[in-house]
Amino acid sequence: MRKLSETNFYSLKDSEETFLIHKENKYQISYKDFVIDIAKSLEYISKLEKDNITIFIDNAYYFITVMSAALLLKKKVNVLNNNSPKYVDKIVDNSTVYISDDEKSHVSLKNIFDGEYDEKWIDFLKSNKIDENLNVNFYTSGFTGFPKLIEKTLKQFEAEALKIIGEFGESLKDSIFVYSVPHYHSYGFVFDFLVPYLLELKLADNRINYLETLNNFEEYKNITFVTNPAFLKRIDKSSLKIKSKWTVFSSTGALDKEVNDLCIETFNTDAIEIYGSTEGGCMAYRKRSEKDLWTRVKIVKLKVDKNGSLSCSSGYTGEGLWVHVGDVVDMKNEDEFELLGREDSIVKIEGKRISVQQIDRQILEDKNFKDSYTIYCKSDKREYVASFIVLSDDNANEEEMKKYLKEYLKGYFEKIVIPKKIYFTDLIPRNEMGKIERKRLDAIMEKFEVLNKSYEV
Incomplete structure (x- = not known):
């Protein structure tokens, strides 16, 4: 396995091995291409005086590349979860550089990726790696729509990805990763990118919007699909023509039994539902065909107060730190619980x-x-x-x-x-x-x- 924080990018500068595959399988991006584009990004970002970089980049490959370059230069990276103009205006001020693929961006992505670079940046990669203790912070808005910054380190995200591999690694072996959830949410960042990167597996260069797109990967026997209930609700099982072995992850909300049954019909497997949050990371999982209860991820500690309100602690929430989750659960034993709803969904009439x-x-x-x-x-x-x-x-x-x-x-x-x-x-x-x-x-x-x-x- 290879952590992003331990990657010697210089060692990959001549590698023709495939890193990313176009989401419609029309072309491939090698590690050599990736290193060159990191060098181009280093050339551009190094000229920025500010140490805070706020990113919203819809293109997943550009996002990964710019973020990697910013971290190599020891910049603090804040990731926006949407780029609507008024939302951006609430957050972006004179203390940060905004890098995006929209008109408000302070930096032109076209200039970066079409530009030249000095060979000194390839030499820079000989002796510089990404520090795992640097911040990669994600904005979340949740129910209110009001921006909230969750501050975490790359080390915490990589610890979460490693634990996910520990729980589900066997089913992910020799798989290609395809996803419908955006990389600029913490769930997508971990499952779309960090997990396959750690496993040195191929992944799609961007998210898909339609089930039919998956038919372009018929040559792959094992496919991991990272998605959410909103996507699974609208799938048409007749659209999927290929007979691969599927692993399906779903998060950001519980699946209705009817939707999970549709998932089974379509992919010949039910979804592995992930229960988590930006603050707490992956806390539990379930397969509806096996049980309705959620099973605690082994590294995670859970506790509830007298009202059933849940808190969690793990190696990726911070040493000894308990995170208040905001959900009410019924703990059946130390490993399993029933999810009753959000604290603000439990009301008295x-x-x-x-x-x-x-x-x-x-x-x-x-x-x-x-x-x-x-x-x-x-x-x-x-x-x-x-x-x-x-x-x-x-x-x-x-x-x-x-x-x-x-x-x-x-x-x-x-x-x-x-x-x-x-x-x-x-x-x-x-x-x-x-x-x-x-x-x-x-x-x-x-x-x-x-x-x-x-x-x-």
Whole structure:
């Protein structure tokens, strides 16, 4: 195995071995190409006076190369999770250089990768490696959409990748890595890049957007696919034509049983679901066909408070550091737990404690409903929950479906916790990682209230 932090890039300068494969398998990038592009990046980044580099680069190969060069120059690297103009404006100030493939970038990627380099940078690589203790920090916005910087070191991320290999390494052997999740989220950074890099395996040069793209890799017997529930929900099993042996990882949210069954039909295996966070890294995993409970990753320590709120500690959260996860769980034993929901999803309605995620899970058990998201609401007069629902049948009568839903939920919940308002909508707004965009949700609610189209249950 080869860590990024231990790589002697100079030793790879003449290597024709394949490093990356074009996501449609049209060309390959060798380690020699990679080293040359690192030298070009060093040439450019070395001229920057600031030590803080903020990166949003949609192209995964450019991202890996620029980040590696910045770390070789001992720059502090902050990774943005999106590049919407107002979001960038919140973060980028005079203390940092912004490098991106959009118009706000302070540096032209075209100038870097089309430019020349001094041979001194190849010589520089003889005696310089990436320091594992340097920061690679990721911004996360989660539910609120407000930027939050999670500060971690490369050493912590590599420790996480090593543990993942320890848990699942045998199934990854001789595999090519293809992915649909972006590299600028910590899950993607670890699973898309660090894990295959450590194993010295081939990986795609960028993420895929459509299942059909995987058909371009028919020559590979073993394929590891890193994805998330948002992608798996929309796959069409008839689109996959090749008969490879698949390992499928999914994270950023729990898979519904129906979606996992579709995964089994499509890839002949269910997904290995990863439970983790940017702060805590990979904490647990499960295969739905084997059990519904989550199994603790061996290096990780877990504890819960009197309310079931989870904290974790591991070699990649920091020595002796406990990270508050923000989820409520039911620990069945020291290794296994049931995930009940986010702390902010456990609410009390007139003294009755209920998880809004539990309500959503029950709604989605009924085939009349395609998607659901339930929230806690409070007015001057009362507390209640409201549900945003996508109907399976676009032509269904909404008034009849409201009555049906009320009677259906009565079979599972006390009347007081049944959603008091229903917003039937075409879709529930989620970002590319499948997480709810609360501001857009609020806008939908406001629009429905103005039109008086919410349904009292």
